[in-house]
Amino acid sequence: MENRMSGEDEPVQGFKSTLIFMVACGFALYWGCFFTMLMRNSFMDAAIQELWYHLFLRIAFLLGSAVICIVIARKADWFSSERGRRLQKAGILLFSAVAAISSFTAYTLEMALPLLFDLFAWSLAGMGLACLLMIWIELIAALPVRSCAAALVASMGLGALIYLIMNLLPFPFNIGMLCLCPLASLGISELLERDPSITMPGFVPLKESRERARLAPLFKMICVSYGIVFGVGIGATTQFGESDMLLGGIALVLIAGAGAAWLVFRSEPDLARRMSGFRLLFPVLIVALIPMSFLQGVAAASCNLLLLGCYVFFEALGIELALDISRARNTSRLHLAGSSQACLYIGLLLGHAIGLAVTFSGVMDYAMLSMAALALVVLLAVIITFAPLSPLAGPAAAKRDEETPSNEDAAGGTWQAHCERVAQEAGLSARETEVFMLLAKGRGIEHIQNKLCISGHTVKTHVYNIYRKMDINSREELLDAVDQER
Numbered sequence: 001m002e003n004r005m006s007g008e009d010e011p012v013q014g015f016k017s018t019l020i021f022m023v024a025c026g027f028a029l030y031w032g033c034f035f036t037m038l039m040r041n042s043f044m045d046a047a048i049q050e051l052w053y054h055l056f057l058r059i060a061f062l063l064g065s066a067v068i069c070i071v072i073a074r075k076a077d078w079f080s081s082e083r084g085r086r087l088q089k090a091g092i093l094l095f096s097a098v099a100a101i102s103s104f105t106a107y108t109l110e111m112a113l114p115l116l117f118d119l120f121a122w123s124l125a126g127m128g129l130a131c132l133l134m135i136w137i138e139l140i141a142a143l144p145v146r147s148c149a150a151a152l153v154a155s156m157g158l159g160a161l162i163y164l165i166m167n168l169l170p171f172p173f174n175i176g177m178l179c180l181c182p183l184a185s186l187g188i189s190e191l192l193e194r195d196p197s198i199t200m201p202g203f204v205p206l207k208e209s210r211e212r213a214r215l216a217p218l219f220k221m222i223c224v225s226y227g228i229v230f231g232v233g234i235g236a237t238t239q240f241g242e243s244d245m246l247l248g249g250i251a252l253v254l255i256a257g258a259g260a261a262w263l264v265f266r267s268e269p270d271l272a273r274r275m276s277g278f279r280l281l282f283p284v285l286i287v288a289l290i291p292m293s294f295l296q297g298v299a300a301a302s303c304n305l306l307l308l309g310c311y312v313f314f315e316a317l318g319i320e321l322a323l324d325i326s327r328a329r330n331t332s333r334l335h336l337a338g339s340s341q342a343c344l345y346i347g348l349l350l351g352h353a354i355g356l357a358v359t360f361s362g363v364m365d366y367a368m369l370s371m372a373a374l375a376l377v378v379l380l381a382v383i384i385t386f387a388p389l390s391p392l393a394g395p396a397a398a399k400r401d402e403e404t405p406s407n408e409d410a411a412g413g414t415w416q417a418h419c420e421r422v423a424q425e426a427g428l429s430a431r432e433t434e435v436f437m438l439l440a441k442g443r444g445i446e447h448i449q450n451k452l453c454i455s456g457h458t459v460k461t462h463v464y465n466i467y468r469k470m471d472i473n474s475r476e477e478l479l480d481a482v483d484q485e486r
Contacts (some may be wrong), residue, residue, distance in 0.1 A: 019197055020147050024154035026188030027136045029181040031159025033095075034129055036166050036178060037061050037122075038234065038348075039250055039308075053115070055235055055356040059349055060119040062231075064126025066345035072134055073338030076206045079134070080334060088131040092186050095128025096179040103175045130341070132182055135189055137337045141323050142200050145444075148323060153262040153316055160254035167247050201326075201333065209331035218383075219391045220343045225380055226278070226314055227347015228354070229285065232373045233307025235355040236300075246301065253305040257312030265320070277317050281310050282381045289374040311348075318344065321391060328442065330476040422482055426470045435462040439475060440482055 038058065068091070078084045102121045106113050113121075136155075140148050166177045192198055237250075264277060288306035291299065322337040358368075419440055423433040431452075438448045449459045472478055 019192070019195065020143065020151050020154075022188060022192060023140060023143065023151040024158060026185050026192065027140065027151065027155035028158035028162055029185035029188070030129065030132050030136055031156050032162025032166060033178060033181050033185075034133075035159060035163040035250075035254060037125060037129065039163070039237065053112075055352050056115065057118055057122045058235065059352050059356070060122040061126040062345050062349040062352065064123035065130040066126075066342050066349060067123075068127040068130040069134070069338045069342035069345060072130075073335050073342060076209070076332045076334040076338065080203050080332070085135075088135055089186060091128040091131035092135075092182050093128075095125050095132075095182050098124050098128070100175065100179045104172070107171065129182065130345075132185060133341065134334060134338060135186070137319065137323070138200070138333055139189055139192060139198075141326065141333045142198050145324075145327070149262070149265040149320055152319060153258045153265065156258035156261075156312055156316060157255045160251045160258070163254065164247055164251035168244065204330060204332045206332055206335055209335050213325050213329040213331045213336065213392050215336065215339050216390060216392055220339070222278075222380060222383070223318065223340060223343035224347040224350070225376055226281075227344045227349075228351040229289075229347075229373045229377055230307055230311040230314070231348040231351015231353075232355055233288065233304045233351075234311065234348070235352040237304045237308070249301070249305055250308065253309040254312050257309035258316060260309070261313050261316035264317070277321075278314065279381070281314060282377065284310055285377045286374065289371075289377060315344070325391065328475060330474070419482060426466075428466060428469060432462050432466050432469075435459065436466050436478075439463070439466070439478055 038061070072079050072088075075084075079088065098121045102113060102118065112118075140151050143151055162181065166174055166181075169177060193200065237246075264280065268277070284306060288303045288310070291303050318340050319337065322340050323333065325331065326333045326336050419437055420433065423436050428436055434452060435448055438451060443451070445456055445459050445463075448454075449456045452459075466478075467473060470478065470481060472481060
């Protein structure tokens with residue numbers, strides 16, 4: 001029974017820290033490459049100096065990433081099969097091949113390659129890295145809840161260091177590292193999947209996933225809007241000349257963003273797994289965007305870097321939110337994570353495109369663009385603060401997010417009375433009934449231990465006894481049992 005429990009209710013003991021470290025290191029290789037592609041001007045080619053050229057390449061990279069995430073989300077069943085996995089691995093190999101061919105060809109010819117060729121190459125590179133991201137999201141979903149969050153933020157922090165090393169190395173060592181990191185990351189994921197200590201989550205058909213949990217259109221629009229704000233700031237860093245100080249600042253901000261996410265995961269785990277966690281970004285975004293409208297030089301670059309740190313924070317919370325919904329509702333990780341990542345990539349793409357458009361047209365400068373981004377942030381703050389939002393759409397959202405159902409039970413009595421009847425039929429003790437009621441509301445281990453003033457170990461013991469007495473193995477089955485008895 002204990003080995004089959006899933007999600008945050010699982011009283012996992014003795015999970016090897018070495019495995020978490022391996023997951024963090026393998027995932028970090030992806031983040032190092034992604035940060036390099038997102039922040040570097042081109043395939044490590046310092047000879048290209050035109051601002052518009054860099055933005056075009058980043059747009060192509062983000063477009064490729066968004067496209068493959070959409071395809072994976074819509075065809076999650078096929079990509080969960082062996083053939084789908086092979087195609088994802090082929091995409092990763094393609095990234096390394098494209099990076100090597102493009103860079104060494106440009107170096108040999110001593111000139112920039114045609115723009116159309118570079119755009120095609122960067123779009124393929126985006127597809128390849130997105131495939132690697134989806135592989136790792138599937139893998140970290142197999143970890144216990146707290147280990148999953150730790151591995152995620154640790155991978156981002158280590159990825160920032162890999163980014164710094166990669167960009168400080170001279171040619172051709174930087175290109176060699178860029179090409180080899182995805183392959184090494186894929187190799188580590190293959191080893192971990194064969195480790196008997198890690199049990200990969202079971203396959204969930206896409207049709208069932210959509211019935212249990214669908215991302216709300218408004219949530220998708222908010223992800224896109226956040227991405228636009230981040231894209232404007234990240235795109236603006238291209239106007240600053242590359243230096244060791246700038247590279248070091250980028251790495252520090254990436255680490256700070258991951259560290260801030262970890263603090264939220266540790267101190268407010270329930271907040272981190274709801275949309276309200278995104279509210280924490282508003283003060284930092286406002287502090288970053290207001291000075292951007294009139295500052296220049298190092299001060300302006302610092303504001304841009306703050307937005308980059310906010311992006312990392314948002315990315316960490318977004319991935320954790322998708323995995324939490326997947327665990328709670330027993331849905332496809334590829335579908336939920338692919339959909340949310342696609343929205344964020346589209347937003348980043350639009351942010352870069354807007355920056356490119358205003359640069360070319362001269363309609364507004366970056367100061368005016370910063371004020372427009374600030375207005376969008378204020379609008380987001382109003383929507384998230386005052387509108388009753390949920391990341392899910394339809395009945396699944398109501399089932400997950402309701403605090404205490406207020407509808408009268410059709411069989412008689414209130415929802416609370418109904419749950420007490422279920423608990424009585426299962427033979428639960430008074431304390432187990434209290435824990436059961438909180439579990440049925442969607443509460444996590446830490447919330448329950450704080451609410452009832454008991455230790456986490458005691459909560460897990462009660463959860464195990466509840467599962468045993470009700471003959472269930474997960475919170476999903478607990479919720480189903482409650483619904484079936486109504």
